[in-house]
Amino acid sequence: MRIFEEIESEVQSYARSFPRVFNRAQGEFMWDEDGNQYLDFLAGAGTLNYGHNNPIFKPLLIDYIQNDGITHGLDMHTKAKxxxxxxxxxxxxxxxxxxxxxxxxxxxxxxxxxxxxxxxRNVTGQQNIVTFTNGFHGVSLGSLAATGNSHHRNAAGVSLNGVHRMPYDGYLGDGIDTTEYLDKVLSDSSSGINSPAAVLVEVVQGEGGINAASAQWLRNLQTVCRKHGILLIVDDIQAGCGRTGDFFSFEEAGIEPDIITLSKSLGGYGLPFAVVLMKPEFDQWKPGEHNGTFRGNNLAFVTAKAALENYWADDTFSKAIKRKGRYVSQRLNEIVENYGEGNFTTKGRGMFQGINCVNGELAGKITRAAFKQGLLIETSGADDQVVKFLCPLVISDENLKKGIDIVEAAIKEVCAKADEIPEEKIYFAEAV
Structure with missing residues (x-):
């Protein structure tokens, strides 16, 4: 571990939560250099929907490399693309x-x-983008402006402009449709909200705390966008590629985004890869206007194609994800019922769910206890208060059960220790 302590930047984060040197991974498992096995409920923050070193993809990738396939070709046409x-x-x-x-x-x-x-912005001639509370869209300056998290925003070093922040579904409580507020401020010329170029939204806010928008709210949002001539952008980077059960997270709502962003598990093998999908009338780029040396990734093209053909040619995989998602919901609801006592609630949809704890301290204790039992699992939310279940979609039923069992045992352990605090210490803490 010395070399990491000596020269790796302080910016590292996951390494602090899981202080091991990992050297091998397969399916839903990782191993450290001492041979200890860990069940992976982190999955590259949603990048490994098909597991580590997927045995279908690996030989295709090796064969492509051994046959001198194009590794880097800028945006030129290649067979793999x-x-x-x-x-x-x-x-x-x-x-x-x-x-x-x-x-x-x-x-x-x-x-x-x-x-x-x-x-x-270029298509509409407008500058501002409507984004939502607790949204997370990245940490480069444009997408960081659209991100709500203060921890990341405070690191920008400059003012973050060009967005209007609106309340997400459920942000103001149950029974309040926040799209009505958006419609109102867009209809009022004195609201102080200039006509925006687009609305940018996640169907399930992953880093924001596993907040899932209802299908009706999404349909209402699309109606507002069309009423006011605003483009609808769905950020499907973490919730897409099957995480909620369908390939796109918005399919259940039946909406038709104008623009869609995909990345993370799109490449299939964990290789970096991202795309923007846009309706043809909005593809108004001039050549090279949005440029970059690594546009596309030919190695990822190979594994992404294999993922599509092997998992999405019919609805078998989608049905399996939804079945597993129902099991996750059942187990998490049982855990909350058995240990809740006002401390826990469930959140999310499909294989994108979490347990919302009363605070980040409690959630952190649970994930640390789970790590000691061989489970990699992280937290999310404004205060890291949500224990976030993000295991590979290909996980076996047996290992899915095992991972949730570990979390349940961790919650039981943490709750038991909390109950052991002497009454006078509780009184003292409340007095302070």
Whole structure:
């Protein structure tokens, strides 16, 4: 561990939560250099939906490299890119009746968001983007302006402009449709909200605390956008590629975004890869206007194509995700019922769920206790108060149960220790 302490930047974060040197991974498991096995409920923050070193993808990738396939080709046409585009069109777009142009951006999610915001501004001639409370869209300056988290925003070093912040679904409490407020301020010329270029939204806010928008709220949001001539951008970087059960997280709501961003698990193998999908009438770029040395990733094209053809050619995989999601919901509801006592609630949808704790301290104790039992799991939310379940979608039923069992045992352990605090210490803490 010495070399990491000596020269790696203080900016590291996941390494602090999981202080081990990992050297091998397969499926839903990782191993450290001492041979200890860990069940992975982090999955590259949603990048490894198909697991580590997927055995279907790996030989295809090795074969491509051994045959001197193109590794880097800027945005030139390559066989690997063409085959990915064909597979994406045939497997994802056409079956859903979706007509979109595909833009290959820099290989990170934040770059895709930057491009989506930029093209929306260029197409409409407007500058500001409507974003939502607790949204997370990346940490480069444009997408950081759209991000709500103060920890990340405070690191910018400059003013973050160009957005209007609106309350997300449920932010003002149950029974309040926040799209009505958005409609009101857009209709009122004295609201102080200039006509925006677009609305940028996550169907499930991952880093924001597993906040899931209802299908009706999303439909209402689309109605407001169309009423006021505003583009609708769905950031599907973490919630997409099957995480909620369908390939796109918005399919259940039946909406038709003008622009969609994808990254994370799109590449299939954990290789960096991001795209922007836009309706043809909005593809008004001039050549090279949004540029970058690593537009597209030919190695990722190979594994992304394999993921589409092996997991999305029919609805078998989608049905399996939804079945597992129902199991996760059942187990988490039981845990809350058994240990809740006002401390826990459940959140999320599909295989994108979490346990909301009363505070980040409690959630942190739970994830640390789970790590000691061989489970990698993180927290999210404004105060890191949500224990976030983000395991590979291909996880076996047995290991899904095992991982949730570990979390339940960790919660039981943490709650038991809290009950052991002497009454006088509780009184003293409350007095202070």
């Amino acid at each position: 063409g085959e990915f585009l064909q597979a994406f069109n045939d497997t994802i777009l056409k079956p859903r009746g979706m007509e979109y142009m595909v833009q290959f951006t820099g290989p990170t999610g934040t770059n895709a968001v930057e491009a989506a915001m930029k093209v929306a």
